[in-house]
Structures are given as C-alpha cells and as structure tokens.
Amino acid sequence: MDDQNRNLILATVLSGLVILVWVTFFPPVTPPVTETVPQSTRTTTSPQVAATPTSGGQTANVPTLTSSPQESRAAALAKTQRVAIETPRLRGSISLTGARIDDLSLTDYQVTLDPTSDTVILLSPAGGPNAYYTLYGWAPVGDLDFTDVPGAATPWQVETGQSLTPSTPVTLVWDNGKGLIFRNIYSVDEDFMFTVEQTVTNTTGTETKAAPYGIIARHGDPDVIGFYILHEGVVAAADGKLEEVQYDDVKDLEAFETGVGSTVAVESTGWIGFTDKYWMTTLIPAKGQKFSQVTKFLPSSTIFQTDVRMPVMTIAPGATQTMTTSLFAGAKRWELITGYQETLQIEQFVDSIDWGMFFFLTKPIFQVLHFMNNLIGNMGWAIISLTILIKALLFPLAYKSYVSMARMKEIQPEMEKIKEKIGDDRQKLQQEMMRLYKEKKVNPAAGCLPILLQIPIFFSLYKVIFVTIELRHAPFFGWIQDLSAPDPTSILNLFGLLPWDAPDPASFLAILSIGVFPILMGISMWMQQKLNPAPTDKTQAQIFAWMPWVFMFMLGRFASGLVVYWVANNTITFTQQYLIMRSQGVKPDVFGNIIKGLNRKKAAAAKK
16 A cells, blocks of 8 residues: 555544544533432522413413422422323323423433432423423413413313323313313323313303413523534424524524514424433424414523414304314334324424434434344344444445455555655656556555545444434443443453442543453454554554554543444454455465564664
8 A cells, every 4th residue: 555545544534533532522511411300409490480472473471380499399299289190101290280291200211220210300390490391271362361361370170080091081171260161181192192182162152262372391401411413402393394402592592572582383294392312392283283383581580491382263152172282201212203203294203313414324324223123132232233234235345445455565566666766756656656556457545435434434323322212221241231321341440350440430530441342442453454564654653553542542431332333343344354355365464564563663662
C-alpha cells in the first residue's frame, strides 16, 4: 500500500477518532437522567395548572390547585379521592379532582437491574415533586364561563366502574347544576393506550356551545440526559410532518397567550406530547378529526404544556355531544408502537422513537436486531448475528478491497524501485505510480471503501443501542447483564479478583476502568493491523500502533452492546482478510510483523 493510500485511510479513521473523542470527553453538561420520582425534600414549582382554550383562539385561566410544592408524592396522592388503574403493565389511579390521570407506574420496568428496585414512575400528581399528568376539560363559549364547565379542580363523581382495567371502563360524571351534565368515560387496553370519551348532555331548553380539549402538563424543568444524539422534549406529528422541540427551545418560542408557545392547525391526522429516552405520553385525536395542536411554556409557574384543542361543539336542547381521544402513556416499544400505528391508523407514530438522521440505516438495523432477538432469545447474540449479516452484505466490496491490498503488497518491491530511481521528483513519481497501478490493474483506494461504509453503520448501531428500550437491561451472558450500559468489569481490580470496587462511573478514573470486552476489542484491532507490515513513515507507524489502544480506552465506557459488535466485526474482518490474502498467494506473517514491531521499538529505545 503506497503512502497516499495510507494517508487516505489514516484521514478517514482519524476523522472518526476525532468525533469519538469529542463525544467521549465533551458531552453537554446536564443533570443525569432520573427514572423515578426524587426524594420528597425536593422543591418544585407552583402547582398552578396552565390556561385552557376558548373559541376564537382566546384563553382563560383554569382554577389554581392549592397544594404545597414541598409535599411528598404520597401526600399529594392522598389529598384527593381516586379510582384505581390496574392493567398487566400499569398501576396507578385517576384523581376525582379534575379527573386527571396523574398517577402511573410501568410495572414491567424497574429503575435499576436490582430486582428489589422501584418500578419506573411515569406520571405524578400536582403538588408533589415532578408533577406530570393529563387533564381533559371543556372551554366555555358564548354565555358560559369557567364555573359552568369542568376544569382542573372540578369535583367529579364515579358513575360506573370501581377500577379501570382492560375489561372494566370507568365513567366519571359532573353536573354543573345549570342543566349541563359532563361525563368522562375512560378505557384502557392491556398495554399503554387509554381511550377517553368526553360527553356533554344539554338538559336545558336553549342551545349552548363548548369546546373539548386535552392537556399534558409537566411542572418544572424535566431531568434530561442532554446528549446531542437523543431528542427529549415535545414530539408531534401534524398531517405528515414530524416536529421535535427540545425543552429549552420551547422556552424560546414566541409570545403565546399567557406564556410562550405555538399552535398548529391539524386537518386530518396528528398527535402531540412529551418524550423521554424510553417513555412517552401523547394525546392522539381520531384520524380525520380537525384540531389545534399547541406547544406552550408558562414561565411564571415553570409548566410545559401540550394541548389538543377541538372545534367548538353546538349542543342542542336534549342532545349529547361526544369527543373521543386516545392517550398513549408508557414505554416506546417498537413492536407495540408499530402495532398502534397500523391498527389505530396513527401516522408516523413509530417515528416517536428517535431514529436520527441515519433513519434509513437505524430502522432496518433495529428491525433485524429485533427479528434476531425473537429468533435467538438473546440480544447479545442478535448483535453478533447482525454483524455477520452486515459483513456478508459487504463481502463483495471487502473481497475487492482485500484483493487490491494483496496486489499492492505484491507490487511493493516495484514501487520501492521506482522511488529509488526517481528520487524527490514528486510529480514524476505520481505519474509512474499511476502507470504501475494501471498496468497491474490495482486500485489503491479500494482498501478505503469498507472503512468509509463502516462509519455510518457504526454510528447507526450506536444510535439504536442508545435510544431503543429493547436494549435497556438486555442481558448477554455472564457479567454482561445490560447491553445498553458499559462493561461492568474493570482492569483496575483485575476484573473482581482484587478486594476493591471499580471506580465510580462518574469519576475521572472511570476512563481507565476498562472491562473485558473493550480489551478484546483492542486486541482484535491490533491483530488486524498485524496482517500487514507497519508503514515505512515513522509518524504513521506510531499513530497506527497507538490506535487500537486509544480506541480501547475510548470505547471502554460505551454501551457494551456496541463493543460486542466491534469485537465481532474485527474478528470477522481479520478472518476474511487473512483467507483472501492467502487465496491471492500472499502469506500474511502476523507473528513476524509483531516481532518486527517489537524489534523496532527496542532499536528506537537503544538509540535514546
């Protein structure tokens, strides 16, 4: 391989190296993610509920909830009467004050791998820490005012149902005492989808008007990971257009009503809500239903809010009007969300998972992983199977690349003769080299193509492992019980043989605390280099010599699933290249190259 080809490979690899260094050492400085409710001593913002809509785009304030921001979650739950929610995957309750779904835990998911750890809490009541809830009501129109329609503090009564389960819906009722009777009928499936029917019956002798709405409110600044490859914040779809807005960007929206925000008119299909890394809460009107989609921030009370605001309804005397809305509140499992998208005709719902700019790679990569995991029953082996499949698909290119590299090795003596003959005339040297390549039918850049293709695949797989919940707490074997987390073993305590713990992941020493799989990755990358002699240029030789070990320490704190992929990829690449070079008459001298490298180091040390 000539110097130009080596320089091209080196530039490509170092470009990837710079990106990895930046990601590793300079991530955005943000608080760590919290998947459960913090301690009760944490203070929160005022529990005031945001404004709700009226006709003509105007707004009016909903009555303020009066509760101390210092009280615990348990105390906030105990302040109101409740109807229990019990499904195979959810536990929680509906508050009869405001008819809010404000208590929801995901029973399939725990905060940590410890079997005794708490389940993940998604929704929490106003008045407690990190309030996060849904609210359904009616905005008054015409002669009605907010005392005539249900709002945040309305005292609802249970009309039918004792608890909300997949087989037993619950109906809440409120009579305003002026001839209007409001009902909220809640139902839920066995996963994470609620259905809420809002009805109003007019028992008066005159026509009246009101506009139904749904709200998701989130108090305070949510704890986010803040990693640039992950979206956390508002996610919405409107008539084929997907929009993602970070929390900080919501605060910077233009003035809107009593705070800042924006509104989008949806003609046929859409949804809106909040997404975290693994969890999501979204309001979903029925397909074909026109509505206004609102994103809003109230700086006075630090409340983030997303609304669906329905058109004004006319309720004739003796008539009943109904509006039905779905609510997704749970884990972003691909198979489940895809099923909802198809059966409920929720367009772009699967894109609530943050596939990123390489979505054309991340989606099929995940689908193959999901298929392999269902087939094999182990996500680690699914990653290795994916690696084999990718290498098989790229094999024609890899074959041409390795054949070209073998031929380059064959003509190396002729290249050296040309260099000796021509000397320092670079232009003539270039011409003679091109003539030699053409004569021998060798493409000096062919060896770079597999590397160039590997970079987007690497980042796409990293994205998949980082954002999809299917990788969360997914075991491989032995000590690898969470493929979304770094290898838990550490060389600093000889992988558990020495009587002290590995450094805390947040400490500076954690970068040195590499585990078994990162070491295997470094060794496999180093062995792959030894298939060819070291570059003649001393600077290049030193960079190539250090590269496996730099990558080993850098990737040591990445998700172990990614390192498993890298080890498998290096091993397959080594095997392919070795066999192809042998088939071309070139006999790679791996151990000879290792010995030569050691001798060069000894000679350099002796000169010093």
